[in-house]
Amino acid sequence: MTQLDPRVAMHLSDAAVSVELETPDMTLNIGPQHPSTHGVLRLVARVDGERVEAVEPVIGYMHRGYEKLAEVRTYAQTIALVNRIDWVSGFANEIPFVIAVEKLMDVEAPERAQYIRMILTEMARISSHLIFMSSYPLELGAATPLMHAFRERERILELIEGVTGGRFHPNFNRVGGVKPAAGGGSATKKLIQDLPAGFLQQARDAMDKVLTVCDDLDDLVTGNEVFQARTIGVGVVPRDKALEYGLSGPNLRASGVGFDLRKAEHILPYDGIDFEIPTGENGDCFDRYIVRLAEIRQAARIIQQAVDRIPSGPLQAKVPRVLKVPPGQAYVRAENPKGEMGYYIVSEGGRVPYRVKIRSASFSNLSILPWILENQLIPDLVAIMGSLDFVLGDVDR
């Protein structure tokens, strides 16, 4: 704590009085079922009145053992598994896994498939960030931004579903390309599959709506004095702490690190797209919020450019029907909405991977909790936890 807020200092002095009076601390169990723990996170907090002295997060209530499950599943089956890790951006989870396998097999998806991957990844990003835009104000007590954000998110999900067949779990990527669902009547599987007609125009329209709702959110949330009072200067993560704990994605960028894997890694055709990397200055809750809001706008910009440029051509490179991946090791990471998502795949030449290490963003983002929640007030605990934007499936895997 470099700068001590006078109000916090006031509370600290109160606490000193309490210690003299020997009032015992109270252990407060926050979760595993609690409105602001986004599922099944449990925090064992030692509180002194409203002040949280120490927090011990307890995770694992949703541990599904994906790393072990992946060892008994073929690569195609694992794709259906990995989009369940961070379920609010299911599509984006598939990308690094599929590309890691492609690298091991030395194949590359056709350009049209790569563009579709990029468009849908950005849609997943918008949908994930819109969830944040809805749940974060809700945690601070404002219920209306939720429905406004969900309204537009629904359009995005419908577009994703229209292409892939799944709203949350697309299972759309294949090694060497993408595979639109064989939707509808007989003999369709023999037809060439592609984007459904009108998708590109609907995507354009949806982006206009998304940009409009961003303006609404600016009015409803960003400029709101109460919201600013609750978030500015709260939960400051300095740059070095962010790096040490492995914070990534918007959380890292809010601390002033302008690092984005979309620009650093060249796994999707972002090179030809013009977009900015929004960064924060102070690393507080407000910055984490505002970076995500700006990222929605940038993602909309990316999609607007991508739908204009998408080339025609096949969606699938030639790949054996039964995938046997040559022995080797590869780690591929991508900029997930939550941060760096990566898969470290060790293949021994079989139909199933020998080991898959899943690097999920929320796990590292959440590991900073004991440090950042020390000596905060209970309402700030909620504000800080919400601002980290984690999904328990992404934490527990």
Next chain:
Amino acid sequence: MNFWLLLVIKVVVILGVVLPAALVVIYIELKVPARMQSRIGPYFAGGKYGWAQPLADGLKFLQKEDLVPDAADSSVYKLAPYVVLMGTVGTFVIIPFGPDLVARDLDLGIFYLLAISSLSTLGVLMAGWSSGNKYSLIGGLRAAAQLIAYELPLVLAVVGVAIQAQTLSLNGIVDAQASWEWFGSSPEWLNIVPPYLILQIVGFVIFATASLAELSRIPFDMPIAESELTMGYLTEYSGLRFTMFFLGEYAGMVSLAAVASTLFLGGYWLPWVGDDVLNVLGPGVLLTKVLLLSFIFIWLRWTFPRLREDQLQTMAWKWLIPASLANILATGLLKVVF
């Protein structure tokens, strides 16, 4: 008339006004925010527009098991919701619905009002303490701190009105507003805009803000603070007792809105019409003003986030209380000068 008979009639009439009014406010709370969020809101109950949803909710709660936690102090726990409801319903004793439609026109009306409305604070604290739940305890303590802090500006805001009207009786205050004369000699129908809304605008804003805090509504709903304390002092309540709290919350909103309407918006009074007509129209006029204020409360609630406990205290002690003191000073000076 027999005293007891009269008493029974008055109690029945007050309950007959307050509880339906609370149900109407609950319905507004369901339907208006739904539309603010692009939703439809309740639709089925009652056949059309879901008008019976509050009743249906109440019926549902009645069927639920009334749980008392093992760790609870059961007698206090069971009593608490009724204390809350009593505090809010008691307010209506002195609210005038028409020139003669008042249960009891006390000379010390405002004094009684502020005293009885603090009773619900006690109920909340009882609920928070007796539940035997840490969240409830924190919620109860927050409620106590918050209600103490906001009782002061509430009282001080009313003092301005009392000085202006030179009476503590609510009927007297309405009369004073009705007969207010701008520039010494204007006819009373000029008072289309309630005069105290203009003269005591500072007092009104402070009163409304403090009312929101008294009611524990967003942006001041820390005692409940769903995302922090699950449901605060309400966490352990279920069934009928929860219904009492629920009803108490909205009855409280109706009662504070009625007080605010009486003090600042002229209560039952309408320009141009005489007392006989007002005795008939008065309740409707008052109810309209109450619903208008309730709408504003609801509108605020569904737009704003919640403050933090220390920010709320800062706001009360550093802004609202000095402002209301300044308001009293200014009102007094004006009263002396003119």
Next chain:
Amino acid sequence: MTDSPSEADREDTAADPHAAFAERVASLVGADAWAAEHETVRVVVRRESWVDALRTARDEAGLEFFSWLSALDWSRDVAVGEPAADAEALEERFEVIARLSSVADASAAHFVATVPKDDPWIDSLVPVFAGAGWHEREAAEMFGIDFRGHPNLTKLYLPDSFEGHPLRKSYPLLSREVKPWPGMVDVEDMPSTDNVEADQA
């Protein structure tokens, strides 16, 4: 699996920036071996110099972002899944892998230390990267590796009473033991599976 760079790798160094980076990091931290296949840089260090190597990498190679830490079980005894390619010749061991990366550019490296199975310990990285705490707890419960000097090496995901180390290759997967595979029923031969997918025209 061999980690020592072959002659061919050395010749590629100039052409492949990843190999060049791997070589630079390896010499900085005093690594035994390095590799850079599939753009994944792998630097093998001795477990005795584990913490020092990572500290050096952070301070001198610009790899200040702690990405993850995990382990890999090279085992001849595989309960579920497919065994390693050359299972008989396999040397039984754990590999502890930590990934550091830079936030200035895309450079990153996996640091690998071999931990023998009969004496599975390694020094904790927590003094260097506080974020390693959770990753080490996960690796400890999943593989049974002792991270010496870790402030709180309790179970992270699993219940406290859990026995065994699930990510070890010898650990069976219960859900696959209790239920027979529905695909066992055989009626007709599967159609030929080696034809090439060519759905796209």
Next chain:
Amino acid sequence: MANARPNTFPFRGLAKGLKVTLKTLFKRPVTVHYPLEKEVPVPRARGVIALDTEACTVCMLCARECPDWCIYIEGHKEMMPPAKEGGRARARATLDRFDIDYALCMYCGICVEVCPFDALFWSPDHEYSEYGIDGMLHDMDRLTDWLATVPEPPPLEA
């Protein structure tokens, strides 16, 4: 980037927010009344799997590739009369049982994709909730019934 730091004059932010909610109050709601009014799912939506028993050859590919092991197939071979006069008698596999346990299914679509004979189809129909978990096991007849709900494939982007 421009951070929207505190507003230029007090309560402007609050007023803007109130404006947004008031504006929305007078707009049409976007939700529909579910049981009375239904949104049509997209044709590709993965709602339920329909089975065409005529096309199925009991090759077991779907049951083998299913990651959740939720497809149960049994069948036997029947000798059919030769197609042509004087030809050899053909062996034809006949389904005895084809169950999908939707309580286990994770709707990945691998079975539909691997089916080499176009016997499995996705239908967007999703209204088959049950009171008990045993009701989630759809047998051959029920899976065949879903065939009627399989829509025409959507037109494609040029």
